[in-house]
Amino acid sequence: MIIAMKGYFEALRQRLPVMMQTEATECGLACMAMIAGYYGLNMDLQALRKHYQVSLKGMSLRDLIVLADRLSLGSRPVRADLDSARQLKTPCILHWSFNHFVVLKKFSRHGATIIDPAKGERKISLTELSQHFTGIALEIWPNPHFQRRTEKKTIRLLDMFKNVSGLSRALAHILTLSFCIELLAMAVPLAAQFILDMALRSGDINLVSLITWGIIALLIFRALLSLVRAWMVMSIKYTLGIQWNSGLFSHLIRLPVSYFEKRHIGDVRSRFNSLSVVQDAFTADMVASLLDIVVVIGLFFLMWAYDGYLAAVTVLISLTYAAIKFFLFSAYRSANLEAIAHEAKQQSHFLETVRGIEVKDLSYRYGDGEPAVFEHVSLSIKAGESIAIVGPSGCGKSTLLKCMGGLVPQKCGSILFDGVDAYRLGLDAYRKHIAYVLQEDKLFAGSLLDNISSFDIHPDSEWALECARLASIHTEIDAMPMKYETRVGDMGSALSGGQRQRVSLARALYKRPRILFLDEATSDLDIDNEARINDAIRALKITRIFVAHRPTMIAMADRVFDLSKNAEIEMEKESPYVLFTQ
Secondary structure (H helix, E strand, O other): OHHHHHHHHHHHHOOOOOOOOOOOOOHHHHHHHHHHHHOOEEEOHHHHHHHOOOOOOOOOHHHHHHHHHHOOEEEEEEEOOOOHHHHOOOOEEEEEOOOEEEEEEEEOOOEEEEEEOOOEEEEEEHHHHHHHEEEEEEEEEEOOOOOOEEEOOOOOHHHHOOOOOOHHHHHHHHHHHHHHHHHHHHHHHHHHHHHHHHHHHHOOHHHHHHHHHHHHHHHHHHHHHHHHHHHHHHHHHHHHHHHHHHHHHHHHHOOOHHHHHOOOHHHHHHHHHHHHHHHHHHHHHHHHHHHHHHHHHHHHHHHHHHOHHHHHHHHHHHHHHHHHHHHHHHHHHHHHHHHHHHHHHHHHHHHHHHHHOOOOOOOOOOOOOOOOOOOOOOOOOOOOOEEEEEOOOOOOHHHHHHHHOOOOOOOOOOOEEOOEEHHHHOHHHHHOOEEEEOOOOOOOOOEHHHHHOOOOOOOOHHHHHHHHHHOOOHHHHHOOOOHHHOEOOHHHOOOOHHHHHHHHHHHHHHOOOOEEEEEOOOOOOOHHHHHHHHHHHHOOOOEEEEEOOOHHHHHOOOEEEEOOOOEEEEEOOOOOOOEEEO
């Protein structure tokens, strides 16, 4: 019996914790934290980051081995197929879909249980395991010098409320009102019992009438007290909201830029959403819980006065309910963490969509009474030709580019594509033949291959690599540890400005467009890279229409159109960097 109990508690101690990644590239860090916790080293991600700083490009298998050694954990990289994977020492880390790490918890008869730091614990079939497991695993075990310990930064509940002014007094008022409301609620059935037992039996109609009016008065008074309490709870809720949100925002703006580069936009936003959950839990749920305790205690004594056996049955039912809640709390907490992670991911996708895609049917016009930015522009462009649109800032170069591409409806006139009006052709059909690289273009959270192929379900890898070569970014991608599976982060935060521009250009070329619109698409590049890219694109015989300010970029155009003068201009032959009006 003692041995069985010892084994039971040992199993409880070696429970594999679930940890969700909070940064876009820290899946490996979260996996290591889970396995370390399984062996008794309880660390949160914040503590683990002190042992190993993860770059914006994520962790490799070698990085995981180095981190395991720093934590006094032994490790062994293993190559395994689906059959031999059952012999792995679990829990272990699996390389997943060539760009991710997950923890293999155990095998079952028809599948396996994994913990994905981005999605939580899941049971998957052997077919799904075969589709995503790359054949690389990392077994981990404690070294002789390994020590069980806890490294977690805890936040006490009282620390969240100590700086909220007037909170203690308001809570005292709410609890007092709640106690009075419950007393009045108990008084009503007692008064009804008195009417039935005494007043009706004696036949005293005046007494019955008096008690009835008294009950009505009690109900009205109780309703008024409830309104006052609701107003006070709402006041506390908004006071907490203002102070907590302003405190969180003040803290966020003091954080280094690297904090935001490593996290999804939705993750940052979810911090504010989580505050509203805490507000509701403190104001509504906690008050309700305190009231429940008061009511239960009062009803217990009331029931004990009537029938002790009935009171004992009630206590037994309550204890059973509390035990069930206690044992289910861990599962509830894990599910709640997964829900927060999924919500953050959903918000990231939403914000990326809002910030990264133009609205198709946007109605665009200038304010009444304001002059048009440009009017009566006439420009003929031949197939394969390159046109540079120049002019001072604010003259409407980017707007003209969007009008020509059908992103913004022009006020008058028409845009012809191979002699056919673009609107008669249909904007969807027209846009299949064109591509953009605009100033406000963004990259999406995903791999470099995903971004270049615009998240094509079945990407043409060879053409994607060729587009990267044309955009002069292939050599840099090939030097990265994960190559084309490297994660780029929200809006391309893991890449430099010049790298983002070249990936955006490769994405535009992947469409095989007939017309390419470029709005300062190479402004962050050096002259040599800019020249190589233009030479490579010129060889594709694509019609190019671009906005530029650099003389070197303008000199590479076949023709130059000055929008401020509504006329073509020529470049001086002796110096390709000086422009003058024709």
